[in-house]
């Protein structure tokens with residue numbers, strides 16, 4: 594049964610699990626920061642080439658982000674975020690047949706990105722910034738609401754929960770109701786537990802193990818686990834040596850009912866999903 598989302602100019606079917614490829618247009622992201630920069634200037638044609646490669650490898654969505662949210666990162670001025678993100682969204686929308694999500698918390702970026710062809714708003718702050726709910730609602734685009742405890746600058750200092758799964762679920766449900774009051778249809782909302790955002794390894798693993806509880810809320814669940822520092826600690830590996838670990842987590846997330854996997858390594862994750870789907874439907 595198709596499960597269709599109207600993502601700006603394109604349609605996305607979540608009846609099977611989809612891969613969202615990460616395209617960081619930041620000079621400082623933790624796993625691939627600066628790759629698309631030379632002399633501190635973003636190279637848009639390199640960004641397009643990277644997006645094109647991920648589409649060839651099977652990404653259904655390209656997630657364009659201009660503000661690093663890694664632990665300890667500093668906020669980016671709005672003009673800088675706009676000038677990094679908008680030209681790249683416009684270029685990809687014109688050149689490639691793919692849904693574009695814009696990874697932003699800024700209402701200005703949401704509005705401008707929607708005008709040039711973005712199809713999804715992916716907000717790690719779950720539309721909590723002033724004006725974000727109204728801006729997102731006015732675009733009519735699907736939104737992904739992510740849970741975070743604290744702020745990127747300090748979120749990993751001392752994350753604490755009584756029951757991480759129910760606290761994350763309750764937070765997301767509250768945000769869903771705020772969205773609905775702002776005019777965003779429930780059928781246009783995705784949920785994300787926010788792996789690594791104010792969580793210890795145990796919190797992350799409990800959220801993963803109990804992902805079905807989040808899935809049961811009835812909205813599509815996105816999981817972002819690719820290359821995260823949890824893997825560094827579990828495996829003792831540097832960020833560029835986490836492929837096998839990332840694939841194991843992708844398999845577990847898909848098995849737990851996640852419908853969108855946000856990843857850096859698209860081709861390998863697509864293979865994992867083919868195996869997962871074959872095994873699950875046998």
Ligand code: 8Y7
Pocket residue numbers: 615658662663696715716717737739785787788815816817818819820821855
């Ligand atoms: C996530 C995310 C990041 C995630 C969603 C990283 C932008 C850190 N992680 N968005 N963004 N979910 N929805 O490690 O887990 O890629 S940035």
